[in-house]
Amino acid sequence: MSASKPRLIAEVFEHLNFGGRRGYVIKPIVSSTDIGFQDNISSVKVYKGPGFDASPNYKLILHEHWNFQGRQLVLGPGFYPNIHDMIYNFKDTISSISFGSVLRTSGPEWGTVPLIVECYEHAEFSGRNITVLRDVSHTGSLGLHDSISSVRIIKGPDFPAQGAEVTFFEHVDFEGSKLTIRMEATDRKKEIPNFHYLPQKFNDVVSSIKIEGWSSSAEFTDMVFEDEFIDNSMRPEWRWEDPQGGGHWTERQGYLEMRAEPGQDLWHGKSGNLDAPRLLLPVEGDFTAECRIRLSADMKEHGGLIVWKNPQAFVRLEKTSGPHAFRGDIRFERHVNGVFTLVGRGKGVNQRMSQLGPIPVRFTELYLRLERKGHQFTGYVSDDGIRWIGCGQTNVSMGDPVEVGLHALCPGNIPPTLTQFEYFRVFKRKGELREQRLLSGNVQASTEQDFRRRQQLERNRAIRDLH
Numbered sequence: 001m002s003a004s005k006p007r008l009i010a011e012v013f014e015h016l017n018f019g020g021r022r023g024y025v026i027k028p029i030v031s032s033t034d035i036g037f038q039d040n041i042s043s044v045k046v047y048k049g050p051g052f053d054a055s056p057n058y059k060l061i062l063h064e065h066w067n068f069q070g071r072q073l074v075l076g077p078g079f080y081p082n083i084h085d086m087i088y089n090f091k092d093t094i095s096s097i098s099f100g101s102v103l104r105t106s107g108p109e110w111g112t113v114p115l116i117v118e119c120y121e122h123a124e125f126s127g128r129n130i131t132v133l134r135d136v137s138h139t140g141s142l143g144l145h146d147s148i149s150s151v152r153i154i155k156g157p158d159f160p161a162q163g164a165e166v167t168f169f170e171h172v173d174f175e176g177s178k179l180t181i182r183m184e185a186t187d188r189k190k191e192i193p194n195f196h197y198l199p200q201k202f203n204d205v206v207s208s209i210k211i212e213g214w215s216s217s218a219e220f221t222d223m224v225f226e227d228e229f230i231d232n233s234m235r236p237e238w239r240w241e242d243p244q245g246g247g248h249w250t251e252r253q254g255y256l257e258m259r260a261e262p263g264q265d266l267w268h269g270k271s272g273n274l275d276a277p278r279l280l281l282p283v284e285g286d287f288t289a290e291c292r293i294r295l296s297a298d299m300k301e302h303g304g305l306i307v308w309k310n311p312q313a314f315v316r317l318e319k320t321s322g323p324h325a326f327r328g329d330i331r332f333e334r335h336v337n338g339v340f341t342l343v344g345r346g347k348g349v350n351q352r353m354s355q356l357g358p359i360p361v362r363f364t365e366l367y368l369r370l371e372r373k374g375h376q377f378t379g380y381v382s383d384d385g386i387r388w389i390g391c392g393q394t395n396v397s398m399g400d401p402v403e404v405g406l407h408a409l410c411p412g413n414i415p416p417t418l419t420q421f422e423y424f425r426v427f428k429r430k431g432e433l434r435e436q437r438l439l440s441g442n443v444q445a446s447t448e449q450d451f452r453r454r455q456q457l458e459r460n461r462a463i464r465d466l467h
Contacts, residue, residue, distance in 0.1 A: 005157040006049035006113075007058045008077065008099055009133065013043040017081045021143045024131040026116070029097040031066040036128045036143030041094045044080045045395075050113055050157035052077075057101040066095045074100075112378075112390070113156035114164040114213030115183060119206075120150045123194040135344040135392045136209045138172040148206040149196070153181060154189045161185055162387070164213035168206045174345040176207070210345065212389055220288035220371065220427035225281070228423045229256040234279075238405070242277040249279065255294060256421040258303055258408035265411045266306070266316060268338045274311055278407035284400040288371045288427040291406060292385070293319055294420040295364050299328050303408035303419035305370040307377065309398040312337050316407065317370045317379040317391065323414040330368070332379040332392040344392020346381045365422065370404075 006026035014020030014037070023035040026049065032041065046060050062083070064070030073083065073094075113133050121127030121144060130142045133156070139145050153166055163184045170176030179202045181190060196203035227235055234240065240249065249258045258277060266276040289305050299322030308314040316333045320326040330346030369380040369388060375398065379391035404426065408419045 005051040007051040007055050008060055009047045009049045009113075010060045010097070011045040011047070012037065012041045012094075012097075013045075014040050016042050016084070018043050018045065018079075022141050023143065024133055025060075025097050026131055026133075028068070028099065030068070032095050032097065034129060036130065037094070039093055039095060042082070042084060044075060044083060046075050046077045046080070048077050055101055058099060059101070061098045061100055062094045063096040063098065064093050068096050068098050070095075112158040112213075112393075114158050114160060114390075115156050115166055115211050116154040117166050117209065117211065118152040118154070119144060119148045119209075120152075121147050123149045123196070125150050125152060125191075125193065132166075132209050132211070135174075135211060137174065137342045137344075139207055139209065140172075144206075146204050146207060149203050150191075150193050151181075151195075152189060152191045153183060155183060155187065158213070159183070159185075160213045164211065167210045167212070168202060169208040169210070170202075170205050172207045173342055174208050174210055177202075177205075212346075220286075220429055222428050222430050222432065223425055224287075224428050225283075225426040226423065227256075227425075228254065229421070230254060237281045239280045239403070240277070241280060244275040249277065254422065256406070256424075258406065258419045258421070260302070260408040260410035260417050260419075262410050262413055262416060265409055266314075266335075266407060267333065267340050267411070268335055272340070276407055276409045278306055278308070278405055280306075280308060280403035280405040282401045283404050283426060284402075285432065286373050286429065287404070288369055289404045290367065290369045290385075290425045290427065292422040293366045293368065294422055295366055296418070296420075298322065300415075300417055301419040302410060302414075302417035303406065303421075304330075304368045306405060306407045307370060307372060307398070308403045308405075309396075313396055313398055315343075315370070315377050315394065315396055317368055318407070318409065319366055319368070319419075321414060321417050324411065330379070330381045330391050332394075334377070334394045334396055336396055341394070343394045344379060344390070346379070346389065346391035372402075 010025040011022055012025060013022050021036065023037060025035065029035060032038065052058065060075045062073040062075070117132040118129060119132060120129045128144065130144050136142060139148065163182060165180055165182040167178050167180045169178050177200065179198070179200050183190060192198070244264065249256060260276055264276045265273050291305055293301055293304070295301065301319055302321035302324060304316065304318030306314060306316050314335050318331055320328055320331055322328055326345065332343040334341045334343050367382040367385045369382070371378045371380070375395050376393065377396060378393045380388040381391055382388045406421055406424055408417060410417045
């Protein structure tokens with residue numbers, strides 16, 4: 001099995017219900033101690049990898065003893081919150097892991113893999129190791145907190161033509177000093193045998209890791225709902241939710257303005273609450289939601305996209321305000337059963353684009369995209385609405401229908417925020433329009449007045465971009 005195109009991707013957990021430390025497995029492991037587990041794997045998630053179609057009978061095989069000996073537990077793609085309850089009662093006895101063809105099965109897909117990052121505890125690729133395929137906000141969850149000394153970076157099966165990069169951070173949640181390693185289309189792999197010899201001296205300090213790769217995000221192309229906020233009244237499909245009455249929204253000529261007061265938030269925690277205002281509409285099946293946010297010089301905007309099932313299951317993708325700890329960066333969160341997880345962090349437009357060369361004009365707009373495929377959610381950010389960069393990927397179980405829309409926040413004691421949305425759109429795959437119950441009759445022919453308004457808005461936007 002090629003490491004650059006794995007057929008299965010297994011995510012193993014220390015505790016029941018996918019809790020505690022975790023590790024990723026894409027190739028046979030002779031001893032589970034190599035990935036930081038000593039007979040203590042209690043729950044498992046198995047995903048179809050990019051190479052699954054080449055061998056649809058492939059399964060994960062958990063072995064009782066090291067070197068693939070002893071009793072076996074065979075698992076196809078799926079989520080297994082408690083392997084102690086299985087027929088073999090594999091309670092804390094897994095010592096090696098392999099893969100093999102058994103029977104055809106169905107199950108969840110992992111998603112795109114632009115880069116495969118192998119991290120090792122010691123120099124020269126020795127000691128315990130972990131495989132990183134997604135953003136990791138805390139390497140402690142993988143068992144190698146502040147103890148990575150060498151890395152090997154391999155092009156993944158979904159490596160973008162524009163290149164990709166992996167960034168190692170000194171602190172958790174993608175904070176502190178950082179070391180960025182870029183992979184170009186001409187590179188096959190890159191190896192750093194010893195972090196200690198780098199000028200940055202990143203040996204044994206890595207606490208979080210981020211993988212970034214450009215994407216066209218072109219699977220969902222048929223627009224089934226659009227609101228450009230041209231009129232001064234709310235469309236009937238929307239539902240305004242403002243639990244504490246502190247929020248405010250106003251439709252201007254061509255954009256929606258949402259305000260939030262200090263303390264209005266959408267997260268679980270000791271000081272958390274669900275008081276932030278949001279604008280929601282129902283949707284079913286797979287989709288992509290997209291919005292464009294107007295950027296202000298004083299960075300007052302703090303809001304973005306949300307997919308909401310109920311207070312115990314929702315995801316948020318948002319641009320943060322200047323006074324916030326993320327300092328204008330993009331934040332992607334999941335909230336399940338009262339537990340908050342930071343899925344990923346994206347660089348603000350100005351920070352990201354400045355790395356690609358001189359900036360000829362000031363950026364005045366930011367695009368966000370939140371994609372749903374089954375229970376898998378992926379966040380994207382763009383400066384032009386064409387080239388998208390991933391902000392993370394997560395899985396949250398949400399049955400249909402869900403609600404999707406816009407939200408504004410003002411977490412903690414930061415000053416009041418003001419977020420201006422220039423449009424909101426929902427896309428489905430080509431041919432799925434008739435299956436979208438919400439939107440029957442919503443795609444309306446534009447009147448001559450609407451057309452003239454849109455033309456004027458585009459003129460105003462072009463003039464604004466020149467200043």
